[in-house]
Amino acid sequence: MSNDADILKALFEAALKAALPDGHFDGRLPPKPKGRTIVLGAGKASARMAAAFEEAWTRAGRTCEGLVVTRYGHAVPTRFVEVVEAAHPVPDDAGMQAAGRILALAQQAGPEDLVVCLISGGASALLSLPAGGVTLADKQALNRALLKSGAPIGEMNLVRKSLSAIKGGRLAAAAGRAQLVTYLISDVPGDDPSSIGSGPTIPERVDPDATLSILRKYGIDVPEHVLRAIRSNAVREPAAGGAVHMLATPKMALDAAAAKARDFGLVPLILGDAIEGEAREAGRVMAGIARSVLLHGEPAKAPCVLLSGGETTVTVRGRGRGGRNAEFLLSLALALKDEEGIAAIACDTDGIDGSEDNAGAWFDSSLFESARSKGIDLAAHLEHNDAYTAFAALDRLVMTGPTLTNVNDFRCILIRG
Template identity: 50%
Template sequence: MSEAQRDLLDRLFAGAIAAAHPAGRLPQLLPAPPADGHLIMLAAGKAAGAMTEVAERHYLDTLGLAAGRLAGLAVARHGYARPTRVAEMIEAGHPVPDEASLAAAAGALALAQSAGADDLVLVLMSGGASANWIAPAAGLTLAEKQAVTRALLRSGANIGEINSVRKHLSRIKGGRLARAAFPARVVTLAISDVPGDDPDTIGSGPTVPDRSTLADARAIVARYRLDLPAAVHRALADPANETPKPGDPVFAAAAFHLAARPADAFAAAEAIVRGAGYDYVFLGERLEGEAREVAAAHARLARQLQTQGRRAAILSGGELTVTISGSGRGGPNQEYALALAIASGASPAVGLQTAIVAGFLIS
């Protein structure tokens, strides 16, 4: 790979990240603080620290909101904390939850339940929130929730299926955070990392109605032949663990807005690609499937473009999966990158840059 190609890949990566960064996407969407009540900020996911920083700066500095009217809690994966001013910042496990995930969810639920009708609960969501907020359904332990997560991650199930199971084993996911905050007004601002930007899939939808059911969750467990603790099977058979559905009054004062989408990152990347004189080959933002199989298909396409003498950048996004049969480590991005290198014969004419929301391939 030439230095010019490497530089282009770096610029694509930086441009895509900037296009979805909270600093540029969040301020114009932040709601006005309540006239009389308190503003309670609850943030979860890998961007929780950055989103909380932006929100605190907006309310405390730009609007001059008194710090005493602001409360909050933010949780991000280990190593992703940011220096917040009012909100408590917690680092927790991802993709497998840990004790800090329990503490973060308990704190978020307590703050939500403390909200009154005059208060505003602002929920800031980003990828990773499902693992960062863990509140096991009655009768389940953290160890059992961890076992479920590991089994789902190894199974090859897609993110929608994974979160359908998670939502029915939780006291915070699947609309239950909105239920805890009722009758307060709830506004959710989310950075999407899932194909289709479905609100009830992002972070397992803690503030929106859930369209999946206990029966759906049980069917997913059966489809992938998941070996789960007996307590999990009991929980999935308990009607008390059904999630709140569309039309439930707890969502009457709830609003959901996307702050950033994979499409925003791709639009920025396309401008950079075309500006550099490359053909823009976009394979879509909703790719799913086994990471190694998708990588092999992309390698074939890259070789075809090389054979045709085209200078092209192949871009794609989505939520790939890895079905683990041994004791390997890593996730879909690593699997994709390594499989692509093998399938392309590690050709020096093919460069690769991957991120959570996008893959950039230059030939």
């Protein structure tokens, strides 16, 4: 059997491959319209999605045009659809300008046109068009506060919809005269279409009271003019929507990793694709499950892998570096306390753990010995939200660069027994 690091990385690569949009449009294309086909989109995977859609659409002898916005460094070559780049996770002017152009293209679509919308994780920040009475600076400040609060993605997106001129079904309303088809790559627990990218084409009511409750819950203060904008930007009568297709989900990625694990002679156990909560708390819970495998052969017998997805959060208290996956992994390692026969990897499938340059990190049973030899206090690094620095010093970071997809976190615990 291969060494632990090679197995962990091979399972992560299998998950990534399953999450790419390539080939997923086959059999899901709408009929050719009498008018134009306008492709619009946003997210970390939107450029790759646009290229894959173009390939499938033109193979059928059709033409298209349009615009998608993706994160800086995530663009790919396309033939017909323009790709622009903008900032994530805190929006910038480039994203706001792109969002305005996308909304205008939707408004121009006529009854004989087809609007194809490509949405993936990251669209909430990239497709940032403030509601009336709100500035980009207001949205940037609120985004930073939400990112530090520990709020789950669902609550963050509810707030974003309340201050947006394009999210929460408003893009669908703009394209109301045309046929609308939406393709999604899910990065949210439960794969709720209205939560993916804050649902720009998914009609729903936007309740200002729910938003204000979330802000109070996390102690986030906003100026009075932002409060007025939240109250006046409600959606009480949602627009009609179109067909929705899910191209890739966290479960699909975990299933691919499980199949790869069997190739290595390992028993895979998927613990869930929608795990949320504080990253360090999730690490402690997973350590208890891993120890139960060693001691009791439950809930699986070694050699096995425990697979999970979802999106944990980090309530930032320290001044260190590290995303939620590195924090989860360091908490897991500390809870296992030098337990032999266990290795693990935790990565964000978009290739970026939080705001750092790594996808995540990995460890095996040599972690603590390596840390001691270099004088690294792992517990202190966890206390200061500084998991990135610790794993970097121990050469345990996973660096992929942009993966051009995003189905959220991938966690794998390998237990040899």
